[in-house]
Amino acid sequence: MEVGAHQTVVTVEMAENNEVVVSESQMQIESKSSSTGLRREGFKRLDSLDKEANNLSGLSVSKALSIMGVLKLAFQSIGVVYGDIGTSPLYVFESTFAEARSPPTREHIVGALSLIIYSLTLFPLIKYIFIVLWANDNGDGGTFAMYSLICRYCRVSATTNEQAEDITAYKEGHKKRMNGRAKRIKEAIEGSGFAKLLLLCIALFGTCMVIGDGILTPCISVLSAVEGVKKMDASISQEAVVTLSVAILVVLFSVQRLGSDKVGYTFAPAILVWYSFITVIGVYNILHHDFTVLKAFNPLCILQYFTSASSNPKQAWISLGGIVLCMTGTEAMFADLGHFSVRSIQIAFAGLVYPCLICAYVGQAAYLSHRPDHIGDAFYKSTPDSVYWPMFVVAVLASIIASQAMISATFAIIKQSMALGCFPRVRIVHTSRSHEGQVYIPEINFLLMLACVMVTASFKDTANIGNAYGIAVVAVMLVTTALLTLIMLMVWQTSLILVALFVAIFGSLELIYFSSVLYKFDKGGYLPLSFAAALFLVMYVWYYVQTKRYAYEFEHKLSAEQMTTNPGLTRVPGIGLLYTELTHGVPSIFSHFLTNLPAMHSVVVLVSVKYLPINKVPVSERFLFRRVGPKACNMYRCIARYGYRDRRVGNQEFERFLMDHLKAFIRTEGWEKADIDGQVSERNEVEVSIGELAIDHVVPKTQCGNTQSTEGGEDNCEERSNEIIREEDAEEEIRFLERSRESGVVYLLGHSEVRASKESGLVKKMVVDYVYDFLRRNSRQGLVALQIPHKNLLQVGMNYYI
Known part of the structure; x- marks a missing residue:
C-alpha cells in the first residue's frame, strides 16, 4: 500500500508559557472492556471540541484522607504555616505604641489587648478558618485559586488559555444551576471588557502583595528575634544584630530545596515548643502580675480605647498599624492550602495556635500593666530571667520557621x-510524591533571599519593617475579601443578607486598618x-504580550487544505509533533518549515498543551483528538x-501516552461511524472523547451467522460486514502509525520573537x-520546559509583529 494513503498528521499545540506535565501514574490508560464487548451506544459523537472540553468529571471530588492522615498534615502545617503568626x-x-511620645497607660494597654483579641477572632479564626478556606480551587488556595474558580463560572479570563475560540472555556459551574442573580452578574461581567481586566488586575495585585509579604516576613521575624540578645548584653551593636540576622536568612533559604514536607517535619517540633513556651509564660504573667487584664475580652474596652478622656483618638487610630501585625501570616493559611488540606489547617489553628496566641498576648499585657516603660521590648522583658536563654534560642528558631510560611506560599x-x-x-x-502542591522554585528562592538580605541590611530596625509589613498584610486581606464577595454572589449563591454582613463587617474593618497603615507610608510603608x-x-507585561502574540497566530493561521494541496510537498517516513498554541487551524509557523524544508512527515500531530484554570485534570480526560483534513x-x-x-x-513518557490515546481515538472513530452510518455525512473533522474507551477493542457479539435467522437478519449481517471493514481500516x-513511529519522532518547534509593529507608540515599543x-x-525556554532532546528537535525562527 502506498505511503501517501496512510499518512497521519498529529498536531500538538502547547502554550509557550507552560510545561508538559504528565505523572508516571498517568501513563496507564483505563480499560473498560468486558466479556460481552463494548456497547457502541456508550459512545457519543460530538461536533465541537469546545463541548467536549467543557465536560470534565470528578473535579469537585477531593481526595479523602484518613483521620491519621489529616492529623499528620495538621502536624506538618504547624511548622510550615503557623510560624509567621x-x-x-x-x-x-x-x-x-511605637509612635507614642510617652509610655502607655494601663487603660491603653487593656484597650490594645482587646483589639488584638478580637482581630485574631474576627479575621484568622472566623473569616479565614471558617469561610475563606472553603473558597479553594479543588484543594488549592491563594489569590489566583480564587480567580480561577471565578473563571470557571464566568468567562472572564483573557489569558491565552481562556480565549473565546479556545477549548479551554472550561467550567465547573455547569453542574450547578445558577439563580437569576448569579446569571445577571455573570452576564454583566462577561459583557464588560473593563470588568474582566479589573478582575485580572485585582488577582495580579493580590498575588504581588503576597509575594511582597513573603519578602518582609523573614526580615521582621528573624531581626526581631535576634534583637533579644541585647537584653543580656546591651553593648552588642545593632550592626552585629543585623549581620547575624543576614547569616540566618541565608541559611534559611538554603534549606528550601528540601521541600515543605521535610521542612515541615523538621520545624514542627520546634514550633510546638515555641507555642508551649509562650503559653506557659503567658499564664505565668497573668497569675504573677495582673489577671484583671482579662476584662479585655469585653469589646467595650475597644470603645473606651478610642473615646476615653485619656486617649488621643488620632493616636489610637495610628496604633492600628501595629495591632494589625498580630494577623501576619493569616494569608499563609489560605495560600499554603495546596500543601495540606482544609481540615488539617482548621484543626491546627483552632486547636493549638489560637488559644496559645491569646495566652501570650494577655500575659504580655499583664506584665506591661505594671511596667509600661518596657513597651519597647515587651516580649523579652516579660520573659523571666530563669528561662531567658532557652526562650531566646527557641525564639530564633521560631522566627526562622515563621519565614517558611510565606516562602512556601510564594512558591505555590x-x-x-x-x-x-x-x-x-x-x-x-x-518536592513531595504524596502532596503535589509542595513545590520549590530555585530562581524565585534566590531572588527572595537577595531581597530579604537587602531589606534587612538597609532598614536595620523592626519598627520600619513593621510599617511596611502592615500594608502588605491588609492589602492581601482586602483583595481576598473582594474576590470572595464575588464568589459568594455568583458561585456559592449565598443569601444577600449574609453577603452584606460579610462585606460590612470585614470589608469596613479592613479599610480602617488599611487607612492606618497607609499613614506610615513614608516610614517604610x-x-x-x-x-x-x-x-x-512583570506579570502584566508577560500577560499582555502573550495574549497579543496568541491573537496574531490565530489571525494568520493556515487551513488544512493549504497544507495538503501543496503539489511540491514530499512525505517522509516518521512522525512529526508540531507544537503550537492554536487549537483551530494550522499555525503560520508551519509554512516556514515547509518553505525551508518542503517535506512533511508521514504522520503529523498538531499538539496543543493547555493549562486550564483548575488545579488538576482527571487522567482519563487528559487528551482530546480530532482528524484534520481528509482521512x-x-x-x-x-x-x-x-x-x-x-x-x-x-x-518519552508523553510521547508514549499520546500514541496510545491516538490509537484509541482511531478505533473509536470507526465505532462512531458505524453508529451514524446513513444519518450523518462524513466530515473532515471528527471529535471523540477517549475518557471512557478501552484500548484493547473487544468485538461485540452479533446474531449474524446464526442458523436460526430472524427478521432483519440481512440488515444485521450487512451492518456486521461494514463494521468489519471499518475495523480493518482502523487497524x-x-x-501504519506504529511503523511511522519506528522511523522516528521529530519535534517541530517555532523559535519566535515578538516585536511591536511600526505604527505602535513609544510606550508599546x-x-x-x-x-x-x-x-x-x-x-526558561520552551525547549527546556518540554524536555525535548536536541537530536529530535527541528526549529524555525519567526518574528511576530503586534
Whole structure:
C-alpha cells in the first residue's frame, strides 16, 4: 500500500508559557472492556471540541484522607504555616505604641489587648478558618485559586488559555444551576471588557502583595528575634544584630530545596515548643502580675480605647498599624492550602495556635500593666530571667520557621501564575510524591533571599519593617475579601443578607486598618507597594504580550487544505509533533518549515498543551483528538489539558501516552461511524472523547451467522460486514502509525520573537521590544520546559509583529 494513503498528521499545540506535565501514574490508560464487548451506544459523537472540553468529571471530588492522615498534615502545617503568626508576639506591642511620645497607660494597654483579641477572632479564626478556606480551587488556595474558580463560572479570563475560540472555556459551574442573580452578574461581567481586566488586575495585585509579604516576613521575624540578645548584653551593636540576622536568612533559604514536607517535619517540633513556651509564660504573667487584664475580652474596652478622656483618638487610630501585625501570616493559611488540606489547617489553628496566641498576648499585657516603660521590648522583658536563654534560642528558631510560611506560599502562587500564563517560565521542582502542591522554585528562592538580605541590611530596625509589613498584610486581606464577595454572589449563591454582613463587617474593618497603615507610608510603608508595582509590571507585561502574540497566530493561521494541496510537498517516513498554541487551524509557523524544508512527515500531530484554570485534570480526560483534513491525509489534532498542579514528565513518557490515546481515538472513530452510518455525512473533522474507551477493542457479539435467522437478519449481517471493514481500516491505519513511529519522532518547534509593529507608540515599543524581550531571554525556554532532546528537535525562527 502506498505511503501517501496512510499518512497521519498529529498536531500538538502547547502554550509557550507552560510545561508538559504528565505523572508516571498517568501513563496507564483505563480499560473498560468486558466479556460481552463494548456497547457502541456508550459512545457519543460530538461536533465541537469546545463541548467536549467543557465536560470534565470528578473535579469537585477531593481526595479523602484518613483521620491519621489529616492529623499528620495538621502536624506538618504547624511548622510550615503557623510560624509567621506565631512569632507576632515578638513585636506587636512594640509596634502598636511605637509612635507614642510617652509610655502607655494601663487603660491603653487593656484597650490594645482587646483589639488584638478580637482581630485574631474576627479575621484568622472566623473569616479565614471558617469561610475563606472553603473558597479553594479543588484543594488549592491563594489569590489566583480564587480567580480561577471565578473563571470557571464566568468567562472572564483573557489569558491565552481562556480565549473565546479556545477549548479551554472550561467550567465547573455547569453542574450547578445558577439563580437569576448569579446569571445577571455573570452576564454583566462577561459583557464588560473593563470588568474582566479589573478582575485580572485585582488577582495580579493580590498575588504581588503576597509575594511582597513573603519578602518582609523573614526580615521582621528573624531581626526581631535576634534583637533579644541585647537584653543580656546591651553593648552588642545593632550592626552585629543585623549581620547575624543576614547569616540566618541565608541559611534559611538554603534549606528550601528540601521541600515543605521535610521542612515541615523538621520545624514542627520546634514550633510546638515555641507555642508551649509562650503559653506557659503567658499564664505565668497573668497569675504573677495582673489577671484583671482579662476584662479585655469585653469589646467595650475597644470603645473606651478610642473615646476615653485619656486617649488621643488620632493616636489610637495610628496604633492600628501595629495591632494589625498580630494577623501576619493569616494569608499563609489560605495560600499554603495546596500543601495540606482544609481540615488539617482548621484543626491546627483552632486547636493549638489560637488559644496559645491569646495566652501570650494577655500575659504580655499583664506584665506591661505594671511596667509600661518596657513597651519597647515587651516580649523579652516579660520573659523571666530563669528561662531567658532557652526562650531566646527557641525564639530564633521560631522566627526562622515563621519565614517558611510565606516562602512556601510564594512558591505555590508563582506556580499558579505561571501555569495560567501570567508569569515568565521558571523551573518548578516538586518536592513531595504524596502532596503535589509542595513545590520549590530555585530562581524565585534566590531572588527572595537577595531581597530579604537587602531589606534587612538597609532598614536595620523592626519598627520600619513593621510599617511596611502592615500594608502588605491588609492589602492581601482586602483583595481576598473582594474576590470572595464575588464568589459568594455568583458561585456559592449565598443569601444577600449574609453577603452584606460579610462585606460590612470585614470589608469596613479592613479599610480602617488599611487607612492606618497607609499613614506610615513614608516610614517604610512604600516598600511593599514598590515590590508589588515591580512584580505587577512583570506579570502584566508577560500577560499582555502573550495574549497579543496568541491573537496574531490565530489571525494568520493556515487551513488544512493549504497544507495538503501543496503539489511540491514530499512525505517522509516518521512522525512529526508540531507544537503550537492554536487549537483551530494550522499555525503560520508551519509554512516556514515547509518553505525551508518542503517535506512533511508521514504522520503529523498538531499538539496543543493547555493549562486550564483548575488545579488538576482527571487522567482519563487528559487528551482530546480530532482528524484534520481528509482521512487520506491522516492528519490529527491533539489537545492535552492540564491543571496547574499536574506534574511534568519527560518527552518519552508523553510521547508514549499520546500514541496510545491516538490509537484509541482511531478505533473509536470507526465505532462512531458505524453508529451514524446513513444519518450523518462524513466530515473532515471528527471529535471523540477517549475518557471512557478501552484500548484493547473487544468485538461485540452479533446474531449474524446464526442458523436460526430472524427478521432483519440481512440488515444485521450487512451492518456486521461494514463494521468489519471499518475495523480493518482502523487497524491498518494503526499499523501504519506504529511503523511511522519506528522511523522516528521529530519535534517541530517555532523559535519566535515578538516585536511591536511600526505604527505602535513609544510606550508599546518599550514594553514589547525591551521589557518583554528581557523577560523572555531570562526565563526558561520552551525547549527546556518540554524536555525535548536536541537530536529530535527541528526549529524555525519567526518574528511576530503586534
